[in-house]
Amino acid sequence: MNNENNILVEVKDLKTHFPIKAGVLSKTVGHVKAVDGVSFSIPAGKTLGLVGESGCGKTTVGRTMIRLIQPTEGSFTFDGKDVFSLPPDKMKELRQDIQMMFQDPYGSLNPRMTVEGIIGEAMKVHKYASGKERRNRVADLMRKVGLSPEHLNRYPHEFSGGQRQRIGIARALALDPKFIICDEPVSALDVSIQSQIINLMQDLQEQFNLTYLFVAHDLAVVEHISDFVAVMYLGRIVEYADRDELYANPKHPYTSALLSAIPEPDPSRQKQRIPLGGEVPSPSNPPSGCPFHPRCPMAEEQCRHQTQTLSPKGDSDQHQAACWKVK
Amino acid sequence: MTQNGDNLLSIQNLSTHFYTEQGLVKAVQDVSFDIPLGKTLAVVGESGCGKSVTALSVMRLIPWPPGKIVAGSITFDDESLREASESRMRHIRGNDIAMIFQEPMTSLNPVFTVGNQIVEAVKLHQKKSGREAWDIAVDMMRKVGIADPERRVTEYPHQMSGGMRQRVMIAMALCCGPKLLIADEPTTALDVTIQAQIMELLRDLQQKENMSIMLITHDLGVVAESADDVVVMYASRVVETAKAGDLFENPLHPYTQGLLKSLPRLGEKKERLDVIAGTVPNPLHFPSGCKFHPRCPIGKDKKQCQTQEPLLLEVSTGRCVSCWFAEGHEEAFKRQGTNDESI
Numbered sequence: 001m002n003n004e005n006n007i008l009v010e011v012k013d014l015k016t017h018f019p020i021k022a023g024v025l026s027k028t029v030g031h032v033k034a035v036d037g038v039s040f041s042i043p044a045g046k047t048l049g050l051v052g053e054s055g056c057g058k059t060t061v062g063r064t065m066i067r068l069i070q071p072t073e074g075s076f077t078f079d080g081k082d083v084f085s086l087p088p089d090k091m092k093e094l095r096q097d098i099q100m101m102f103q104d105p106y107g108s109l110n111p112r113m114t115v116e117g118i119i120g121e122a123m124k125v126h127k128y129a130s131g132k133e134r135r136n137r138v139a140d141l142m143r144k145v146g147l148s149p150e151h152l153n154r155y156p157h158e159f160s161g162g163q164r165q166r167i168g169i170a171r172a173l174a175l176d177p178k179f180i181i182c183d184e185p186v187s188a189l190d191v192s193i194q195s196q197i198i199n200l201m202q203d204l205q206e207q208f209n210l211t212y213l214f215v216a217h218d219l220a221v222v223e224h225i226s227d228f229v230a231v232m233y234l235g236r237i238v239e240y241a242d243r244d245e246l247y248a249n250p251k252h253p254y255t256s257a258l259l260s261a262i263p264e265p266d267p268s269r270q271k272q273r274i275p276l277g278g279e280v281p282s283p284s285n286p287p288s289g290c291p292f293h294p295r296c297p298m299a300e301e302q303c304r305h306q307t308q309t310l311s312p313k314g315d316s317d318q319h320q321a322a323c324w325k326v327k
Numbered sequence: 328m329t330q331n332g333d334n335l336l337s338i339q340n341l342s343t344h345f346y347t348e349q350g351l352v353k354a355v356q357d358v359s360f361d362i363p364l365g366k367t368l369a370v371v372g373e374s375g376c377g378k379s380v381t382a383l384s385v386m387r388l389i390p391w392p393p394g395k396i397v398a399g400s401i402t403f404d405d406e407s408l409r410e411a412s413e414s415r416m417r418h419i420r421g422n423d424i425a426m427i428f429q430e431p432m433t434s435l436n437p438v439f440t441v442g443n444q445i446v447e448a449v450k451l452h453q454k455k456s457g458r459e460a461w462d463i464a465v466d467m468m469r470k471v472g473i474a475d476p477e478r479r480v481t482e483y484p485h486q487m488s489g490g491m492r493q494r495v496m497i498a499m500a501l502c503c504g505p506k507l508l509i510a511d512e513p514t515t516a517l518d519v520t521i522q523a524q525i526m527e528l529l530r531d532l533q534q535k536e537n538m539s540i541m542l543i544t545h546d547l548g549v550v551a552e553s554a555d556d557v558v559v560m561y562a563s564r565v566v567e568t569a570k571a572g573d574l575f576e577n578p579l580h581p582y583t584q585g586l587l588k589s590l591p592r593l594g595e596k597k598e599r600l601d602v603i604a605g606t607v608p609n610p611l612h613f614p615s616g617c618k619f620h621p622r623c624p625i626g627k628d629k630k631q632c633q634t635q636e637p638l639l640l641e642v643s644t645g646r647c648v649s650c651w652f653a654e655g656h657e658e659a660f661k662r663q664g665t666n667d668e669s670i
Binding site for chain 2: 053054160161162163190191192193194195196198199202217219220221223224247248257258259261262263264265266267268273275276277279280
């Protein structure tokens with residue numbers, strides 16, 4: 001582990017471009033720049049919330065990090081190892097430490113496998129435990145995530161959405177990982193179940209000193225669970241700060257608009273809404289200059305031409321935003 | 328709640344059951360509420376609580392078999408919808424009552440242009456020539472805030488984004504000037520900034536056309552912003568009805584209280600979120616007594632809650648709750664008892 005400031009995860013200038021193919025010969029005619037230069041780091045035991053609207057590339061960041069999608073450029077250093085240049089056998093080893101949780105508790109569990117099979121599969125593949133030991137460990141994991149171990153032999157369809165998400169969590173924990181990439185883990189769940197899962201994730205983080213990358217679109221959930229927050233727009237991070245700072249003092253106009261768009265469950269607290277016209281542009285043909293300028297309420301001529309990079313705002317260099325107009 | 332002349336839609340004791348192979352599913356039981364003219368009523372609840380089935384019952388779109396409205400009355404504009412003939416219902420649907428759905432992807436036909444689909448709705452209900460209907464379509468698209476409508480009417484659904492498709496759905500629903508719009512989770516599939524645009528649009532159109540809206544949602548934030556009245560449903564029954572302001576200020580039913588407490592809110596610093604324990608019950612095996620009792624912090628161990636289903640009673644003007652231990656419920660129960668005797 002990098003002992004200087006305990007950074008476990010460090011992503012530098014990550015780019016993931018998908019080629020657009022057309023014609024009989026499938027010639028590449030362009031690129032969808034799903035992720036276009038993303039950098040962040042997460043200290044061990046902390047949570048980084050990655051928020052943005054659909055199509056901004058937040059899910060692709062997570063998937064590229066565990067090399068489910070090949071990166072185009074950039075580096076990802078995990079625990080001192082350069083993940084993107086590892087040979088396959090080393091990569092397999094590393095996957096024990098990095099696990100993933102998915103959004104859809106219905107689609108992400110194999111309907112033909114029992115719960116024991118689902119949770120135990122990774123242990124089998126990685127020869128982590130076998131026989132009775134594996135069974136005991138599965139039962140143990142089920143207890144930890146609040147499922148009853150008697151249900152070991154049941155199939156996913158016998159469980160409710162919230163319980164399935166717990167199975168997904170148990171599966172992610174099976175190999176004692178250090179880092180979990182959570183891709184919208186609560187957005188498909190009912191309101192009363194969401195809070196149960198969030199609490200569970202926080203308990204487990206404390207218990208096992210887990211590091212989370214929490215990808216979500218719900219800013220209220222992200223505020224609750226994260227230590228640091230990065231806001232993405234069209235493949236780039238437009239603002240990064242620690243949680244309290246970002247929510248109290250948003251700098252980038254996109255973050256402010258996003259925060260103001262959330263309906264508050266309290267009719268007496270009517271807030272001033274910053275209207276955002278239009279929609280997220282296509283990442284295959286992003287606008288020139290600052291990608292947010294066609295929707296930005298404070299855009300000027302200069303925004304059309306000048307690309308924006310993250311730079312420190314306010315007094316701390318921990319708060320960064322990609323907008324030249326804010327100080 | 329009392330019936331009065333201002334109510335556009337009035338539902339009394341509606342029950343809808345599904346006769347499935349696994350058994351009888353009582354999806355909606357004894358649901359009553361009114362929607363006044365020009366107001367928005369929100370029906371809130373988690374998945375499987377019966378909110379969508381209530382809406383489909385109003386439209387008489389429950390497929391038989393397996394589903395059936397088994398009891399209750401639905402009065403729309405002084406007309407009983409339960410007794411209306413199928414041809415009369417076809418006239419009402421789309422014309423007087425329109426519906427928009429959650430999934431703008433799947434509720435539009437992918438092989439026709441959006442203009443075609445709006446024109447179809449117009450022609451079905453109004454005696455218009457093709458040219459006139461097309462003009463109405465372009466006009467509606469402009470009204471719902473689609474830029475360059477002349478060009479976009481000739482586009483197919485796949486050429487549009489989710490927010491645009493939802494606007495097309497709204498245009499289609501409103502092209503015949505309905506009196507009641509049923510919006511079933513209209514913004515759930517959309518991003519927050521687009522959600523804000525769509526809700527704003529609905530509020531705008533409602534004011535202009537003096538339309539009533541039945542808003543079905545699970546998002547309490549959306550409810551707080553748009554609804555005048557709120558109906559909270561849990562496991563096929565209404566557990567609480569109130570004016571939106573009252574509900575958020577002072578929720579009476581333990582389920583409503585739990586829901587409001589469990590929401591993470593912006594700017595609120597909490598170490599842990601409050602939770603409602605347990606899971607939403609399976610409609611095939613609802614618990615006995617009060618359906619919320621296994622998850623309820625008050626009623627979990629109380630005999631009365633385990634065995635007796637509480638009645639939905641009016642505890643103050645416009646405010647009903649069904650919980651034995653909610654504020655005012657006991658008095659209301661006694662009052663009701665004496666009323667029954669006097670009759």
